[in-house]
Amino acid sequence: MKTLSDRQQRILSFIRDFLEEKDYPPTIRDILKACQISSTSVVDYNLDVLEREGYIRRDAEVSRGIELQDRRRRRERLVPVPVIGRIAAGEPIPVPAPDNWSMLAAAEVVELSQELTRGQEKVYALRVKGTSLVDALIDDGDIVLMQYVTAAENGELVAVWLKAEGEVTLKRFYREPGRIRLQPANSQMQPIYAEPANVEVQGKVIAVVRQLG
Amino acid sequence: MKTLSDRQQRILSFIRDFLEEKDYPPTIRDILKACQISSTSVVDYNLDVLEREGYIRRDAEVSRGIELQDRRRRRERLVPVPVIGRIAAGEPIPVPAPDNWSMLAAAEVVELSQELTRGQEKVYALRVKGTSLVDALIDDGDIVLMQYVTAAENGELVAVWLKAEGEVTLKRFYREPGRIRLQPANSQMQPIYAEPANVEVQGKVIAVVRQLG
DNA sequence: TGCGTTATAGAACAGGCGTTCGAAACATGA
DNA sequence: TCATGTTTCGAACGCCTGTTCTATAACGCA
Structure with missing residues (x-):
């Protein structure tokens, strides 16, 4: 040149x-x-x-x-990510249906580089409410970047939908004999045990973003 | 409409x-x-x-x-942020001179929304090496977004240049009578005390970004 | 039925716009 | 100094492109 x-x-x-x-x-x-x-x-x-x-x-x-x-x-390195709600223990996440993904109307949209989203498709974001995830180094108010997946590996931080209880939480996922252990990242909280049929994975955390005052 | x-x-x-x-x-x-x-x-x-x-x-x-x-x-909501190096205890940060800010050649550039950078000017990024900041919920490998400032408020997480030692670290900043206390975010580490003349603030943390496997 | 609004259609005008050509000024180096 | 390549210049060509005008339906509304 x-x-x-x-x-x-x-x-x-x-x-x-x-x-x-x-x-x-x-x-x-x-x-x-x-x-x-x-x-x-x-x-x-x-x-x-x-x-x-x-x-x-x-x-x-x-x-x-x-x-x-x-x-x-x-321009090609940028991806728009919809921030579709908040997550806290006991509150459901309004996870978008995977079909009408492109046209979802989010109140907030964050544009991020593909390095951050790893070029993945079906990425959305949630704002964390509460300190239930401090041991995962995730604070109140942080934004977690989620990728829509329906299966998880052991130890991954995932959003799970508990059908019977009708609620969604963010926990570490462990498949154990005959049951699934959902381990809170906060060590002061007890793990939840659930039947595999009652658990539906709705996404895994791929990044965390925090703003400081 | x-x-x-x-x-x-x-x-x-x-x-x-x-x-x-x-x-x-x-x-x-x-x-x-x-x-x-x-x-x-x-x-x-x-x-x-x-x-x-x-x-x-x-x-x-x-x-x-x-x-x-x-x-x-x-387009107007986007800001290019240069990732200009790594930070760890005892290692200097190559903070860019504030004059040639626009034309700096960074190996990596992250584009972020103005919501993240708060519309601030003079924003750069550092990759964190080591676990010295775990108590600030900052992990090894995290990217910290820094704003170039030369003065800090008490309690802010800042990058400070210790002139005599010739090194830069990321610590919480506390102005005390006759000295400055630099408090590590990791509670297992001892605070550093420095003379005000020996301390030069090079920026404060305005955001944290983490990617998970 | 009559009327205003909306939507579509075709054609033509006038200036916008990229391209091309010949010539000249300028720099470089053998 | 001569040859060669780079850069600039002015002008002209011809298609490109936004605009405008007139005409024709389709539709709702009174």
Whole structure:
């Protein structure tokens, strides 16, 4: 990647500013005026250089057919995550049905990088209420990122739906002979034992986010 | 906000898909072909409706002058945060100089919503090494979001630079008569006492992010 | 039935816009 | 100094593109 000329850098940053303001790319003549160039062919020439050097991508014969490469890369790393409610001991989670996943209406949406969600699909978020998870280093008010799964490995922190009781809690999951042990992360609380038929896994915790004052 | 007609919804989602793929808006005739409309005036008509209803914004007499409103809102809520290194007891943090903030080259960048960073400027991130912060509910491997500040309130979790020792640690900050107490979050560790002249605050923790296996 | 509103359609206009070509200025290096 | 490649310039071509005008239904409402 060669070093850009002064004029090329000005063009590049103008395109960036233009996109920031308008959300669509400038025309060649927009660039011409902004960078005080006297001919469209000069702009065309320098845009070709910028494309050859990998800074932009051009679509031939298309008005405003300019795309910033780093902008595209950044956009592709982002995932919108719906925050769909709160969780606390004894309160049900309104877990979305897995079918209408894309169109769910969440009051809050957090955009996170794919590094955080590990590129997983079916990710949602819950706000934790109470200190029942302090031993899992999860505090009151934390946001837990959940992935929708229906099966869990031993020791994983999962949201489980207890059918008979009609409630959902966040516990560590252990499959034992003839029963399932749901271990609270808080050591002062007792484990819950449940029959396998009564337990429905609704998701596992894949990340924790906390904001401090 | 009235309910959109079938055709208007198709137009809206086509614009969205087009932007997703190309990163610049479609022309009226692009929409015409994609939505099987037989006249440009019909597209124009429906775009006007979409603008009146607040879904898009149009720039008059400008090719591809269409902007999705939610796209703009989303973009403005995002902030790129550089992950600039690791922190552990006895290791220095490479805190960036506050002057060349915008142009720093970080190995890793996390994009976060402004809700997370609280819209603050000068935010960076550190990866935590070791369990010295377990009592602050911060685990080994967690990412702490830091805001660059040079002064701290009592009790805040801050990164401090000990000039004489030439090292940086993450501790709770307490100003005491004639000295500063740096309290480890881990209760098994002893506090450090330092002279005020020897202490330089380099940032405070504003959020914690953890990924689980 | 008549009337205003909404939605669709076709066509044409005028300026927008990317492209191309010839020429010249400029820098680089043998 | 000459040759070569880079960069700039002005102008013109021709398709692209938003706009506008007129016409035609479809629909609700009185």
